[in-house]
Amino acid sequence: MTVSLEKLRAAFRNANTTANRGNFRRYGTDKLEVYPFWNIPVDSRAVVRFLPDKNEDNPFMFILPYDYHFLTVGDKSRLFPCLRNYDEDCPVCAVSNSYYKKGDEENGRKFWRRREYLTQAIIVKDPIEHEDEETVYEGTVCVLPLRSQIYKVINEEIESGDLESVPFDFEEGYDFFIKKTKQGKYDSYNVGSRFASKQRALSDDEIAVATSSMIELRELIPEMPDVEEMEKFVNAVIMGVPVDDEDEDENDEPVEVEDVVRPRKKKTEPVVDDEDDDEEVVNQSVDDEDDDDELDAEAILAKIRARRKKD
Numbered sequence: 001m002t003v004s005l006e007k008l009r010a011a012f013r014n015a016n017t018t019a020n021r022g023n024f025r026r027y028g029t030d031k032l033e034v035y036p037f038w039n040i041p042v043d044s045r046a047v048v049r050f051l052p053d054k055n056e057d058n059p060f061m062f063i064l065p066y067d068y069h070f071l072t073v074g075d076k077s078r079l080f081p082c083l084r085n086y087d088e089d090c091p092v093c094a095v096s097n098s099y100y101k102k103g104d105e106e107n108g109r110k111f112w113r114r115r116e117y118l119t120q121a122i123i124v125k126d127p128i129e130h131e132d133e134e135t136v137y138e139g140t141v142c143v144l145p146l147r148s149q150i151y152k153v154i155n156e157e158i159e160s161g162d163l164e165s166v167p168f169d170f171e172e173g174y175d176f177f178i179k180k181t182k183q184g185k186y187d188s189y190n191v192g193s194r195f196a197s198k199q200r201a202l203s204d205d206e207i208a209v210a211t212s213s214m215i216e217l218r219e220l221i222p223e224m225p226d227v228e229e230m231e232k233f234v235n236a237v238i239m240g241v242p243v244d245d246e247d248e249d250e251n252d253e254p255v256e257v258e259d260v261v262r263p264r265k266k267k268t269e270p271v272v273d274d275e276d277d278d279e280e281v282v283n284q285s286v287d288d289e290d291d292d293d294e295l296d297a298e299a300i301l302a303k304i305r306a307r308r309k310k311d
Contacts, residue, residue, distance in 0.1 A: 005166050008061050008158060031215055032120060035142035037178050038187065040127050045179035045192065047125035049202065050168045051141065055216040062120075062168045063151075064217040067113040073237045080233070082113045086224050091231050095238065110237070117146040118217055122206055124175055139205070141213035143220070149190040150178065157195050164199065170210070171201045 037046050050062050058064065067082035069092045083090035092111050099108035121144055123137040146154075154176075157163060165172040179192030202210065236243045 005158075005163065008166050031219070032141060032143045032213065033137075035121070035123055035126075035137055035144055036128070037144065038180070040178070040180050041129075042180055042182055042187075044127040045125075045177045046123070046127055047175050047177055048121035048144065049124055049173065049175050049200075049206070050119055050121045051210050051214050052166075052168045053120075053217045054214050055218055058217065061166065063146075063154075064118045064220075066116050066118060068116070069111065069113055071111070071233055071237050073233070073240070074242050076243055078233055080225050080230050081222060083224070083227070083230075084113070088224075091227070091234055095234055111234070115148070117151045118220060119144050119146060120214060120217065121176070122202075122210060139209065141209060147189075149188065150193055153190060153193045154195075163195065167195055170207055172199045173202075174198075175200055 035046075035048070037048075040046050052062050053060075053064070067084055069080045069082055069090075071078050071080065071092070080092065082093065084093060090113075093113060096108050096111035096113070099105075099111065120141055122141055123139065126137045128137075154167075158167070163174060165174075167174045167176065174195040176195050177193060178189060181188045181191050183191075233243055
């Protein structure tokens with residue numbers, strides 16, 4: 001397998017400016033199981049070998065970034081794929097941007113999109129003590145949904161110049177260690193997680209498993225979420241009222257975001273909470289890249305509805 005390591009470095013180097021619009025389920029596929037590395041014991045480490053995306057057009061070669069929104073109102077919580085994954089205007093992003101532009105960081109953060117990175121790997125060593133003796137991950141190919149801590153380690157090592165080949169190469173690649181430690185009350189993966197110092201060729205058995213199990217990561221793409229259902233949930237969160245499970249009247253107007261957003265302080269940007277990886281928010285500035293120049297949430301909601309009625 002001959003792949004340019006410099007091409008891979010360039011993809012990671014430009015990740016924040018050239019966003020990949022891959023879309024996929026948050027966790028897993030019917031073809032591959034998810035390896036729950038977050039269940040490894042503290043101070044232990046799992047060993048995995050990343051595999052390439054069968055889609056050769058993926059600039060990240062073995063990883064796909066995924067944006068999503070996690071919204072809660074009352075006793076209901078929903079995870080919605082961000083519509084940016086589908087190259088569509090996202091009403092949740094619009095609401096978040098409206099709050100941030102008015103200095104309301106608390107509410108802006110509530111609606112801000114989060115990010116995971118999906119990859120597939122052979123599980124070389126699994127330290128998890130499974131209650132079900134039939135659960136075996138070692139020697140199989142699994143999906144790994146990674147958060148920013150592990151992604152940053154991968155990014156830094158690829159950029160460092162210490163690797164002599166792409167890490168997923170069958171003959172000259174590198175195993176990856178996922179180590180779990182504690183920082184206060186939070187799990188941490190940025191201390192001890194790293195690529196192996198020496199290259200390792202996959203065994204014949206591992207190559208056979210890899211070639212028969214690898215997928216195109218875009219196979220994990222879910223169907224685009226129902227925009228009307230998404231809008232209804234967003235409106236409920238903004239207004240702090242229960243979600244109406246009944247069908248919404250098509251003539252209902254979207255929530256007037258201008259009326260519910262109140263300025264608190266000067267414009268701020270999302271901040272990543274590195275202590276709690278499960279509550280991570282994507283670390284990037286407030287969007288100014290919409291085609292219609294800083295459309296607020298109301299305008300984008302109206303635009304989406306108008307396009308849907310037209311279709």
